[in-house]
Amino acid sequence: MRSVNKLIITSLVAIPLMTISPQILAAESLHQCQLESGTKLPEGVKTCGEFIDGLAMVRDLSASTKQYGFINKQGKVVVPIEYDNVSLYEKDFAIVTKDKKYGFVNKNGEVVLPVEYDSVKAFREDFALVEKDGNYGFINKKGETVVPLIYSNAVNFHEGLASVKKGTKWGYIDKTGEAVIPFKYDSMNGGYFSEGVARVERLVNGEYKVGFINKKGQEIIPLEYHDYSSHRAEDGLIFLANDKNKMRGVYDTQGKMVIPIEYSSLYQFSEGLASIGRYKNGQQGFVDKTGKEIIPARYTLAN
Secondary structure, eight states, X not given: OOSSOEEXXXXXXXXXXXXXXXXXXXXXXXXXXXXXXXXXXXXXXXXXXXXBTTEEEEEETTSTTOEEEEEETTSOEEEEEEESEEOOOBTTEEEEEETTEEEEEETTSOEEEEEEESEEOOOBTTBEEEEXXXXXXXXXXXXXXXXXXXXXXXXXXXXXXXXXXXXXXXXXEOTTSOEEEEEEESBOTTOOXXXXXXXXXXXXXXXXXXXXXXXXXXEEEEEEEXXXXXXXXXXXXXXXXXXXXXXXXXXXXXXXXXXXXXXXXXXXOXXXXXXXXXXXXXXXXXXXXXSOEEEEEEEEEOO
């Protein structure tokens, strides 16, 4: 080991904050269509999107509102070119919008869900989240309402459970619509079940306290941590920060602390090691997934 107490640390990846997935509605860039020989585009259509599973998004440039639909490789209209916007197909369904309302069509061009909802999300685990007049529920792939639109907010199903808000509190329901985890949390912060656990939050003296529950509703990590904590488990690990001084550490999905909450900085693992640091002296090092300091935190960053 070099005698100079400096360590060059590269490619550090910070503990991720929540990423909000964008709604997939937004017409892709269009280009010249590649149709089968001897076929032509519908009247008014000059460009189209890439063909995916035999269908391509098209736009009618002759219409004043520039409406969208889908054609097949023979140039035949499959989804009428009458929508204000469309999404790409995902799991055999596309979201369509007209007059600021949303619905679903299938690959046969059939309307599965009438275009009358204020918002919809793509299907996940065979269910899609829909909203009308500020009330949320779920439909199946037949367009049937399987969970009534009675909730004030909701997140798609993950691992068989969906977080839903009733009044001012959050809980979890299963796919029958039965509440399996009581409505007692103040926030999920976009959380959902991952690797059998989910983040939950409770408001205490004006501040949110973060913890994690399992599918039985047991609080395997007490609600006493800071918002800087992970939003979900990854590779069996949950990064947490305490409230007092925002020191960081790691739990596993069984609720066992594997890295003590004593580091001022702690980054995601790469090749089995995570960078650690202490504010007190600005020193850096590396720790493995058992919490052992493989390279002790006594080095300073090189310029």
